[in-house]
Every structure is written in structure tokens, then in C-alpha cells.
Amino acid sequence: MSIEEIQNEIIEEFSMFDCGEDSGDSWTAKYEHLIEMAKELPAMDEKFKTEENIVRGCQSRVWLHAYQEKGNLKFLADSDALVTKGLVALMVRVLSDHKPSDISKAELFFIEKIGLREHLSPTRSNGLLAMIKQMKLYGLAFHQKQMD
Amino acid sequence: MQVSPSIKLTENDIMKIRNDFPLLSQKVHGKPLIYLDNASSSQKPKQVIDAISNYYLNEHSNVHRGVHYLSSAATEKYEAVREKIRKFLNAASSCEIIFTKGTTDSINLVASSFGKKFIQKNDEIIISEMEHHSNIVPWQMICDERGAKIRVIPINDNGEILMDEFNNLLNEKTKIVAVSHISNTLGTINPVKEIIYLSHKRNIPVLIDGAQAIPHLKVDVKELDADFYCFSSHKAYGPTGVGVLFGKEKWLNEMPPYQGGGDMIKSVTFEKTIYNELPQKFEAGTPPIAGVVGLGAAIDYINNIGFDFILERENELLEYATKKLLNIKGLKIYGNSKNKGAAISFLLDGIHPYDVGVILDQLGIAVRTGHHCTQPLMERFRIAGTVRASFAFYNTREEIDQLVSGLEKAKKLLGN
Structure with missing residues (x-):
């Protein structure tokens, strides 16, 4: 699936929690789902949780490791906070295992569509915004390397 | 009400x-909304909001400069708040009340100006383990500049300052002690009166970071005998962007100005500038007049509630x-x-x-x-x-x- 298709799939998945604004506990179900995904994200090997791989946020920390396999760029990631980890899992699902150039050019529209945009606000300083930037930078760097 | x-x-x-x-x-x-982040910043009563809005609607002009009606009125209002704060803190003179941008600015002012005058190589500054970064970093900066050292008072597991350890840290190299009145993280109310008493026995001045204390308890700088006391308006129901530094006149007079500019001078030539007297010496540039007016309304509000x-x-x-x-x-x-x-x-x-x-x-x-x-x-x-x-x-x-x-x-x- 392309990056766009995966994003649409996630939007579809989250749409079942959307029963309109203010409506009771739709947010609870959404966060439950997010936390579920955090718990399902394969544990990151401790050897990758290095200073080098840390994306520093003020509120929570994110670790990101990138490697190449069969021309595609793959990501391993983790966070010490569960909500952040759920969003990290979504990012990995969307961006991991694609061509580096596709990753660097990707337009991420799904976060806004599933109503979690506030987590990307710089004032949240949860490390997520910095992580997306880092993922795209990896895309650019690996793409350059392939071209050289 | x-x-x-x-x-x-x-x-x-x-x-x-x-x-x-x-x-x-x-x-x-x-x-x-359930607002439980008051230690960060309190919300504002409409009396404060109205005072600021009324100031801009009817009373605004620059202070200390004009001969015209509005400027005199604004100056009078601005200086009246200084007197109000003098009374609120029970300071000896209103020239001991300096308007700043906030607690952080007040501490930076003292660290820089006091440091330049009184801190030499190998001197020591004592702070506590529970200080806010604002009461750590300015001292580190002046220590780097002067070759001085920070000494830290440890705390126990309950989050209380260990007074014996503090007493042991005081020595002839200690030039100033800087501690918070109330810890922003732990809520601990520190025994600042005792800290000041012990420091003064060795003629060491004390700065109290009162950011967390001012909205919650009556502070009397005379009774405490504090040399410097700092607080922010916005944690005490006033607007952001303004704060106060109380400093004993004897220290403020000895300290060089923090920033240069308008208002803080008596006369300027390209050869030499004569600095203004207290408190203007430490208030370079147009001050946050509306903020000060709002802070005055906040003090009134607090006084009314009691x-x-x-x-x-x-x-x-x-x-x-x-x-x-x-x-x-x-x-x-x-x-x-x-x-x-x-x-x-x-x-x-x-x-x-x-x-x-x-x-x-x-x-x-x-x-x-x-x-x-x-x-x-x-x-x-x-x-x-x-x-x-x-x-x-x-x-x-x-x-x-x-x-x-x-x-x-x-x-x-x-x-x-």
C-alpha cells in the first residue's frame, strides 16, 4: 500500500469512533484504540535506545532508529509515554517500509483527519513533531545516498 | 467581591x-473547565481586565516624560502602584520597588548587577536543591563570568531544606544566598526567615524567589529582613509581562544598572552618562505601564479578599x-x-x-x-x-x- 492509502485506511479505522463533537465518550474509544496500538507496537530493542536515536521532547521522549532493507527505508520507534507511543506507532505504520524519496515527500494529512492534531502542536513538546521531521530527513538523506 | x-x-x-x-x-x-494549573499562572478577575482596558481606553500615554495631562496622569497612576506594592510588601521606601518583566527578570537583574559588583573569583553562591531553573541559571551565568561557584543545599525525602547542611555551607566565601519561598514543584514553604537570620549573622545577603508565595500568603519584607524579594504579577491574578523586584536601598544603590536606555539616566553625553536615582536606575526604557496598572488592580483584589x-x-x-x-x-x-x-x-x-x-x-x-x-x-x-x-x-x-x-x-x- 502507498503512504496515502495507509493514511486513508487509518482515517477509516478511526471514523467509527467519531459520533460528532461533544458526543459522550467518543474520545475515550479513540484514546483506547491509540493506547491499544501503543501496546501492540513491537518493543524496541534496548540497544537502539541510544542518545543518538533520541528525539527530545520536553514532556515525553521518543526514540527513532532508521535502517534500509531492499531499497526501502524502515523505522523502529518507541516512546516513554503511552499516548505518544500510540501516535509513534501510527507514524511508523504510515511511513515505514517505503522508498526514501516517497517518505521525504509524504504529506501527512491523517493526524488532522482523525482529530489528534493537538498532539502535533509544538507547545505539546512531546517529541512527535521532531520525530516526523527526523523521519523525513532520513528519507531525504537515504534518497541522496541512493542517487550518489 | x-x-x-x-x-x-x-x-x-x-x-x-x-x-x-x-x-x-x-x-x-x-x-x-477545571483549572488546576494556578501555580503556573492564575486566572484574572474582571476587575483586573477592566483596569487594563480602561487604561488603554482613557488614560494611556508614556510615563515620566511629558508635561501634558495624559502623561502626568499615567505617571501618577504608575507611581501609585509602586506605592501600593511598597505597602503590600511593607518595604521601607517605594524606591526599593523596581518593576521588571517578572520573577525571572528580577533574579537576572540581581545576579547580573550584584554579581558584577560583589562576586569575585572563587566566591560562592548558595541555592537549594528545589530551585526553579530561573533561580539556578542566572547564578550559573554570573558564576561562569566571575569564576565563582554554586553550592547547593540538599533536601530530605519530604522535600524540606536540611537546615544543618545549609548552616555548614555558609562561609566567608559565600556572597549571596538565593532560595524560593515556596517550591513550585513540591509546594514546600521554606523557613526563609531562619535562612535570612542565619545568613545575616555572617553579613550575607539573601534573595527570596517569591513567585509562588505572593498569591498565597502575606509577605512582609521588613519582618523577614529579606535583602531581595522577587515575584511575578501573572501568578497573583495580575497580567503577564510584569513583575517586581524588592531590594534594600543600600544594595540597590551599590549595584550598577542592569540595562541602559531611556528613563534610567540623569544626563547623557558621548563621554559620560550619569545614571538616574532609584528606582528609575533599574527601569530602562518604557515600562509595561498597562501591566503595572493591572497589577495594581490585582493587589487591590487580593487585599479585598484578604x-x-x-x-x-x-x-x-x-x-x-x-x-x-x-x-x-x-x-x-x-x-x-x-x-x-x-x-x-x-x-x-x-x-x-x-x-x-x-x-x-x-x-x-x-x-x-x-x-x-x-x-x-x-x-x-x-x-x-x-x-x-x-x-x-x-x-x-x-x-x-x-x-x-x-x-x-x-x-x-x-x-x-
Whole structure:
């Protein structure tokens, strides 16, 4: 699936929690789902949780490791906070295992569509915004390397 | 509203007080706002908002310069607030009251100006382990510049300063002691009077970071005998962007100006500038006039409510919240000093404070999460951060009940 298709799939998945604004506990179900995904994200090997791989946020920390396999760029990631980890899992699902150039050019529209945009606000300083930037930078760097 | 300290307040009176704060009736994520982040910044009563708006609508002009009507009126108003704050702090003279941008600015001013005059190579500055970064970094900067050293007073597991250790740190190389009156993270009310007394026995001046104390208890700088006392308007129901530095005249006179510019000079030639007298010597440039006017209204508001009531009300909320929170299984409170202000830092067993903050936010509850600008203190307790609920007199028991049920919900969602 392309990056766009995966994003649409996630939007579809989250749409079942959307029963309109203010409506009771739709947010609870959404966060439950997010936390579920955090718990399902394969544990990151401790050897990758290095200073080098840390994306520093003020509120929570994110670790990101990138490697190449069969021309595609793959990501391993983790966070010490569960909500952040759920969003990290979504990012990995969307961006991991694609061509580096596709990753660097990707337009991420799904976060806004599933109503979690506030987590990307710089004032949240949860490390997520910095992580997306880092993922795209990896895309650019690996793409350059392939071209050289 | 005006409150007489002798009258026991009912919940009905609290509702009247809440009506003074328009923002408190807001909804967040479709739920009534529960604002428990007062140690970060308090909300503003409409008396303060009206004073600022009235100033801009009818009274604004630059201070200290013009001969025209508006400028004289604005100057009079600005200087009247200085006198109001002198009285509020019981300072000896209004020239000891300097308007700054806030507590951080006040501490930077003292660290820089006092440091340039009095701190030499190998001298020592004493601070405590629980200080806010604002009462650490400015001292580190002047230490780097002058080749001086920071010495740190340790605290015990309850979050209390170890006074014996403090006494042992004082020596002939100590040039200044800088401690917070109330810890922003732990809520500890420090024995500042004793700290000042012990320091003065060795002729060492003391700066008190009063950012957390000013909204909650009566501060008398004469009784404390503090050499410097700093606070911010925005934590005390006033606007952002303005703060106060109280400094004893004898120190302020000896210290060089912090910044150069308009208002702080008597005369300027390209060869030599003669500095203005106190307090203008430390107020370069056009000051935050509207902010000062708003701060004046905030002081009036606090005086009308009265510290007797504020203290009683906040102690009651603190006691109630502590009891309720400790009923939650797996919740641990950081900061268990016997003498404590209305802030509670805590962690839910195994749950990241950020996650707790996100869930509470969804429920309309505003708390602060993270290291609260006290990273060395977090290291002392070997934690990355805490959740902090901090109260003001306008908070209610019902709001604390909501916090407790919010935490139960967070536990259910986030627990393993």
C-alpha cells in the first residue's frame, strides 16, 4: 500500500469512533484504540535506545532508529509515554517500509483527519513533531545516498 | 467581591468569587473547565481586565516624560502602584520597588548587577536543591563570568531544606544566598526567615524567589529582613509581562544598572552618562505601564479578599485534595513537608505524567505535567516528571472530586 492509502485506511479505522463533537465518550474509544496500538507496537530493542536515536521532547521522549532493507527505508520507534507511543506507532505504520524519496515527500494529512492534531502542536513538546521531521530527513538523506 | 476575614465563607460566596473570573466558566472539549494549573499562572478577575482596558481606553500615554495631562496622569497612576506594592510588601521606601518583566527578570537583574559588583573569583553562591531553573541559571551565568561557584543545599525525602547542611555551607566565601519561598514543584514553604537570620549573622545577603508565595500568603519584607524579594504579577491574578523586584536601598544603590536606555539616566553625553536615582536606575526604557496598572488592580483584589481567607481556603482545599488523592491506589505524592502551599505533585504508579495530563485535558481538567523547570529536583527524586495540581481560592471541592474521578479514568485507560 502507498503512504496515502495507509493514511486513508487509518482515517477509516478511526471514523467509527467519531459520533460528532461533544458526543459522550467518543474520545475515550479513540484514546483506547491509540493506547491499544501503543501496546501492540513491537518493543524496541534496548540497544537502539541510544542518545543518538533520541528525539527530545520536553514532556515525553521518543526514540527513532532508521535502517534500509531492499531499497526501502524502515523505522523502529518507541516512546516513554503511552499516548505518544500510540501516535509513534501510527507514524511508523504510515511511513515505514517505503522508498526514501516517497517518505521525504509524504504529506501527512491523517493526524488532522482523525482529530489528534493537538498532539502535533509544538507547545505539546512531546517529541512527535521532531520525530516526523527526523523521519523525513532520513528519507531525504537515504534518497541522496541512493542517487550518489 | 469584598470579603471580611471574620466571616466564614459558604460555597455560595465562593460562587460569587468565581463570577469575578470570566474565564472559569469556559468549556473545554465540551466539558466545564477545571483549572488546576494556578501555580503556573492564575486566572484574572474582571476587575483586573477592566483596569487594563480602561487604561488603554482613557488614560494611556508614556510615563515620566511629558508635561501634558495624559502623561502626568499615567505617571501618577504608575507611581501609585509602586506605592501600593511598597505597602503590600511593607518595604521601607517605594524606591526599593523596581518593576521588571517578572520573577525571572528580577533574579537576572540581581545576579547580573550584584554579581558584577560583589562576586569575585572563587566566591560562592548558595541555592537549594528545589530551585526553579530561573533561580539556578542566572547564578550559573554570573558564576561562569566571575569564576565563582554554586553550592547547593540538599533536601530530605519530604522535600524540606536540611537546615544543618545549609548552616555548614555558609562561609566567608559565600556572597549571596538565593532560595524560593515556596517550591513550585513540591509546594514546600521554606523557613526563609531562619535562612535570612542565619545568613545575616555572617553579613550575607539573601534573595527570596517569591513567585509562588505572593498569591498565597502575606509577605512582609521588613519582618523577614529579606535583602531581595522577587515575584511575578501573572501568578497573583495580575497580567503577564510584569513583575517586581524588592531590594534594600543600600544594595540597590551599590549595584550598577542592569540595562541602559531611556528613563534610567540623569544626563547623557558621548563621554559620560550619569545614571538616574532609584528606582528609575533599574527601569530602562518604557515600562509595561498597562501591566503595572493591572497589577495594581490585582493587589487591590487580593487585599479585598484578604490573606486570612485565602490561607484558610487554600489550606482546606490542600487538605481535602491530599486526603482524596491518597485514596487512589498506586498514587504517590512528591513533597510532604509539614508546611506546604496549595500545590500537589504526584505520580500514578507506572504511568507517564504526560499520558495522565492528556487524559485529564480531555475531561476539561487543566494540570501541569513534566519537570516544572526543576530538573535537578527531578533527578533528586529519580523521576522524569510529575503531574501537578495547584489550587487557588476560587477552586472547589467538587473540582477536586472531578480530578480524582479523572485520575481513576486515566488509570483504567492507561494501566497495564
